[in-house]
Amino acid sequence: MSHAHKTDITIGTPEGADWVNQMNEGFRAHQLSPSSWSRYEQCPRKYWLSRQRLPRKASMPAALGNAVHNSVEDICNLVIDDRDDDEVGWMPPTAKAILDRHWKIEKDGFMATPRHPRWKDELITQAHDGLVGALNILCSKSLLPQTKLSELTISDWKYVQSIVLANEGTLVSECGRLMGRLDLLVADLDENGQSRGWIVADLKTGRPPVGALDPKVSRQLRFYRDLLKRNNPDHPPIRAEGWYSANQTIHEATGDNVIDDAFVAWEGMRPSSEPLEATPGERTCGFCEWKAWCPAWWNATAEGILPSSGAFRDEVVQIIRYDSEGGAGLIERMAPVDESGNVSPSPKRFGFTVKDQAKNQLDELISDGYEGILFIGSARVSSKVLHLGDWSEIMPWQPISESPTPV
Numbered sequence: 173m174s175h176a177h178k179t180d181i182t183i184g185t186p187e188g189a190d191w192v193n194q195m196n197e198g199f200r201a202h203q204l205s206p207s208s209w210s211r212y213e214q215c216p217r218k219y220w221l222s223r224q225r226l227p228r229k230a231s232m233p234a235a236l237g238n239a240v241h242n243s244v245e246d247i248c249n250l251v252i253d254d255r256d257d258d259e260v261g262w263m264p265p266t267a268k269a270i271l272d273r274h275w276k277i278e279k280d281g282f283m284a285t286p287r288h289p290r291w292k293d294e295l296i297t298q299a300h301d302g303l304v305g306a307l308n309i310l311c312s313k314s315l316l317p318q319t320k321l322s323e324l325t326i327s328d329w330k331y332v333q334s335i336v337l338a339n340e341g342t343l344v345s346e347c348g349r350l351m352g353r354l355d356l357l358v359a360d361l362d363e364n365g366q367s368r369g370w371i372v373a374d375l376k377t378g379r380p381p382v383g384a385l386d387p388k389v390s391r392q393l394r395f396y397r398d399l400l401k402r403n404n405p406d407h408p409p410i411r412a413e414g415w416y417s418a419n420q421t422i423h424e425a426t427g428d429n430v431i432d433d434a435f436v437a438w439e440g441m442r443p444s445s446e447p448l449e450a451t452p453g454e455r456t457c458g459f460c461e462w463k464a465w466c467p468a469w470w471n472a473t474a475e476g477i478l479p480s481s482g483a484f485r486d487e488v489v490q491i492i493r494y495d496s497e498g499g500a501g502l503i504e505r506m507a508p509v510d511e512s513g514n515v516s517p518s519p520k521r522f523g524f525t526v527k528d529q530a531k532n533q534l535d536e537l538i539s540d541g542y543e544g545i546l547f548i549g550s551a552r553v554s555s556k557v558l559h560l561g562d563w564s565e566i567m568p569w570q571p572i573s574e575s576p577t578p579v
């Protein structure tokens with residue numbers, strides 16, 4: 173049973189559209205996605221740095237999310253036409269095998285990324301629960317009488333597949349300026365199993381909201397909704413939902429159309445050689461992966477705008493003494509002298525210990541002959557000693573004040 177003509181739905185942009193031609197003529201297109209928009213809004217400099225082809229940092233939550241998303245996609249696309257409709261007990265082992273495969277792909281990619289923390293193999297249990305949660309939500313959207321995956325028949329899953337109108341597509345506006353990765357587009361069934369519209373769903377493997385959706389998540393969901401509406405003038409009613417696999421809850425995003433705001437943000441996100449404005453803040457800078465290239469947060473720390481204390485700390489330092497065998501030494505904090513990231517010695521010195529991943533990074537820098545200033549990310553502080561390990565990063569301090577190739 174089919175609920176919509178899948179081929180009638182436009183999620184991408186046909187070749188030959190205006191923006192493709194503009195790019196061919198040398199127009200340097202840039203695209204706004206919900207994540208780049210959010211980065212730009214948090215701190216324009218963060219967005220600008222993210223575009224400078226700097227080494228990215230692998231993250232465990234992102235790897236877990238990818239493994240779950242890609243597994244859901246594969247399970248939605250399973251070819252099961254020739255299987256016995258009544259077969260049961262096939263889904264749990266199939267889902268596990270698919271997840272294991274994606275887990276390995278993620279792990280390989282993670283370990284091959286030079287900037288990576290410790291890989292947590294034990295989180296596969298959480299990924300598995302997330303996948304089961306996502307599949308359960310899909311079954312409930314299909315109004316299946318029971319949603320126990322071990323009892324799911326081939327015929328049940330064919331039915332679920334029939335309500336999935338698209339999965340993992342790229343939504344692009346006709347002008348090419350706005351884009352987003354769409355997780356799932358499913359038929360919105362009424363209690364009689366009749367389609368009354370579409371649901372654009374974003375699968376969330378992170379912490380479910382308590383109460384209302386986070387405004388950024390709400391905007392992201394509405395962005396998909398509104399882009400889909402724009403690309404499909406004859407669309408039926410569309411709902412935008414966040415599907416939280418951890419506790420299998422569904423949160424609908426409602427509210428105004430966000431496309432006009434997205435175009436305004438797009439204008440500000442144009443490529444430039446000059447760095448965009450930095451807006452340091454405790455939360456914004458907290459998890460910023462571009463600190464080793466940004467002078468603003470270090471100046472803000474020196475000025476007291478950002479806190480310089482806490483159980484974990486970032487530092488800009490030079491090494492005074494280091495005993496590689498013992499994994500300990502003495503460092504000196506460097507003081508900012510200008511807006512470009514130049515620094516000078518200060519009287520502040522700290523003992524430090526280093527092991528595991530951070531030690532490998534430091535030893536490698538030293539064996540490469542690097543003697544310059546260092547950025548230390550996430551040092552654990554206890555009794556005025558900085559402790560560096562798998563949770564930390566040690567990199568050259570390389571603030572960027574101009575982009576050689578604006579992208």
Ligand code: SF4
Pocket residue numbers: 215217218221450451452453456457460461462463466467468469
């Ligand atoms: S460290 Fe802070 S100020 Fe610098 S780019 Fe990141 S968020 Fe912006």
